[in-house]
Amino acid sequence: MNNKTKFLAIALSIFSLSARAEKISLVGGTVINPADGKVLPNATVVIDGDKIERVAIGKQDAASLGKQIDCSGKFILPGYVDTHIHFFQSGDLFTRPDGADLNSVRSYKDEVAWVKSHLNDVFARYLRCGITSVVDVGGPFWNFEVRKTADQTQKAPRVAVAGPLISSVSREKLDLGDPPIVKIDTPDQARQFVRKLAEQKPDLVKIWYIVDKDHPVESFRPIVRATIEESHTHKIRVAVHATELETARAAVEEGADVLVHSVTDKPVDDAFVKLLKERHTILCPTLVVFERYGRTFSHQLNLTPEEKTWGNPEVIASLDVTKIPQDKLPDRIKTALAKPDETLDRIKKTYDIALPNLKRLQDAGITIAAGTDAGNIGTIHGPALFREFQLMKEAGLTPMQILQCTTANAAKLFGGDVGAHIGKIENGYFADLIILNSNPVDDIAHASDIDAVIKNGVIYPADSILR
Ligand SMILES: [Zn+2]
Numbered sequence: 001m002n003n004k005t006k007f008l009a010i011a012l013s014i015f016s017l018s019a020r021a022e023k024i025s026l027v028g029g030t031v032i033n034p035a036d037g038k039v040l041p042n043a044t045v046v047i048d049g050d051k052i053e054r055v056a057i058g059k060q061d062a063a064s065l066g067k068q069i070d071c072s073g074k075f076i077l078p079g080y081v082d083t084h085i086h087f088f089q090s091g092d093l094f095t096r097p098d099g100a101d102l103n104s105v106r107s108y109k110d111e112v113a114w115v116k117s118h119l120n121d122v123f124a125r126y127l128r129c130g131i132t133s134v135v136d137v138g139g140p141f142w143n144f145e146v147r148k149t150a151d152q153t154q155k156a157p158r159v160a161v162a163g164p165l166i167s168s169v170s171r172e173k174l175d176l177g178d179p180p181i182v183k184i185d186t187p188d189q190a191r192q193f194v195r196k197l198a199e200q201k202p203d204l205v206k207i208w209y210i211v212d213k214d215h216p217v218e219s220f221r222p223i224v225r226a227t228i229e230e231s232h233t234h235k236i237r238v239a240v241h242a243t244e245l246e247t248a249r250a251a252v253e254e255g256a257d258v259l260v261h262s263v264t265d266k267p268v269d270d271a272f273v274k275l276l277k278e279r280h281t282i283l284c285p286t287l288v289v290f291e292r293y294g295r296t297f298s299h300q301l302n303l304t305p306e307e308k309t310w311g312n313p314e315v316i317a318s319l320d321v322t323k324i325p326q327d328k329l330p331d332r333i334k335t336a337l338a339k340p341d342e343t344l345d346r347i348k349k350t351y352d353i354a355l356p357n358l359k360r361l362q363d364a365g366i367t368i369a370a371g372t373d374a375g376n377i378g379t380i381h382g383p384a385l386f387r388e389f390q391l392m393k394e395a396g397l398t399p400m401q402i403l404q405c406t407t408a409n410a411a412k413l414f415g416g417d418v419g420a421h422i423g424k425i426e427n428g429y430f431a432d433l434i435i436l437n438s439n440p441v442d443d444i445a446h447a448s449d450i451d452a453v454i455k456n457g458v459i460y461p462a463d464s465i466l467r
Contacts, residue, residue: 023048023066024459026433029074031055032441035408035424037400039441045076047431050457054427069459074451075439077403078423079132079157079432081410082385084260084284084371087122087146088139088180090115091311091380092318097173099293099377100330112176116142119149121312123156125382128310128465129448132432132455133158133422135371135414137239137260138165138206140178154458155465158422158432160203160414162239166193166227167208168220181208187226194230203415204258205231209242209251217250228255237415245272252281258413259283260371262354264290273364282413284371285358287391291347292378297321297336298343301378304387306448310466311380319378355395362397369413370406386448399444431457 024047031043044060046053062068089095094106095115126134134157136143143161150159170183184190197205207227211217228238232255239258240251244265251259252275262285263272276283295301296319308316321333329337336343362368370392372384385406392402411423421429433454438446450462 023053024457025060025065025068026071026076026435027060027065027068029071029076029435030439031076031425032403033425034078034400034403034406037404042072043076045425045433047454047457050431052425052427052429052431055425071435073437075436075446076425077130077434077436077440078407078425078429079434079453079455080130080385080406080447081133081135081370081414081423082126082131082372082374082406083135083369083410083413084137084286084373085134085381086139086180086373086375087119087136087143088112088115089375090118090315091375091378091384092315093296093321093324093377094318095375096377098171100297100332101173102324102328102330103173104328105324108173109176118312119146120153120155122381123150123153124465125310125312126157127155127453127455127460128450128462129306129382129385130434130450130453131157131382131385132434132453133160133410133414133418135159135203135410136161137204137371138162138208139180140164141200142178144200144202154456155460157455158414158418158430160416160418162204162206163197163200163202165206165208165241166190166223167210168215168223169208169210184223184227187222190223190226191230194227194234194236198231198234198236202236204239205236206260207238207240207251207256209240209247211242211244211247217244217246221250221254224251224256225254245269248272249275252276252279255279256281258369261286261373262290263357264350264354267353268357268360273361273366276361276366277364280367282367282369282409283361284369284413285354285392285395286371286373286388287351287354287358287395288384288387289373289376289379290350290354292376294336294343294347296378297333298340299337300340300344303380304383304390306383306386307380310383315380351391351394355391358392358395359397362395362401367409367412368405369410370402371410371413383448389444389447393444399441399447402444403440403447 026045031040094111150156171181237257240256242248242251407423435452438449440447
């Protein structure tokens, strides 16, 4: 071989390596498959390229395993899925000027520019937390670009997205020309807007069903109906924000496929539970977000060690409201700061309803998918999921049930062809896996004790991801 052909041969072999991840096998670990609750000790998971080739117990023929990775003493899970996040929001104090206007401290334009320039950072933080897929349930049209960017980025979760939220109300302060929330006034407008969304091939259409004395449940209902009918015509599922029992009931009766929050105003009744069961509606509880606005504004933020370590430090630093000059604080924050006990009491009242509701729906066999609403003020992209797990535990879910909510059930919410190949450790599924140092079935707190994360067949030692 002359030098030139030698060079070519090396170049070709490097090319074939990078084009296709090598065959690797995770040997001797305990495989946990929350989909059916099965736990396989001393198992071998063979990964060929981006897919799981097989899962077997006991000694295997070494020749068929490729590169072996010793996982004895470790626990192997499908990658987690956070089914409710928003990439257009950073989680910092300035990300929702419609809720707390701090434009005089940092303009919303600057905030959005920061968000757009930190996408890779957010992607990596999800992976660090073992979250290998996320569902963005609503944002500006540039959300579709985010999905494309994630698809082209190696160190990123799989991303499903909805476009702008269809709503009864508008939010001018979020409108920089491509608003995340669009006010729709008639069924015809709704159908037109869904057709415009359909061109972008959204994974979901999102309705922001906001009800107050000026917007009763029934007045927006024809728009909900038209949105769902038109979406279903295009074979697109519909996710609805509806936090009151009667709003949620109306949404499901009209055909909503997903409820993106818990019901928080009153206990769910038998008829509602039956309705969800009959319609196979998926519910995402988003418990963590219910405490974070209030706790941030009243300077009572309770970030977990995971959030403090793996959250974006700039975002976290911004959440200290005492650093904002007094004369620039919006009334909502001033009030919360003056009376933190009232804020905490309100949060407790919300959980007194939301947690038993979750337990009731779980016991009734409703498909619950874990999600955080990360990106909202104080809800940290990535590690917020571990606070969500704590709250699901407080509601009375077992560790295995929580793990099922964030893997197999969450994959159903993700949907599509990708959703049908994530959330389980099975032949032919994507090799999106987490290797843990301690057993999460014993204690859900171990779910964050991450040794390594595998996304699309590529293995990342956990402490290398954010370096
Ligand atoms: Zn949300």
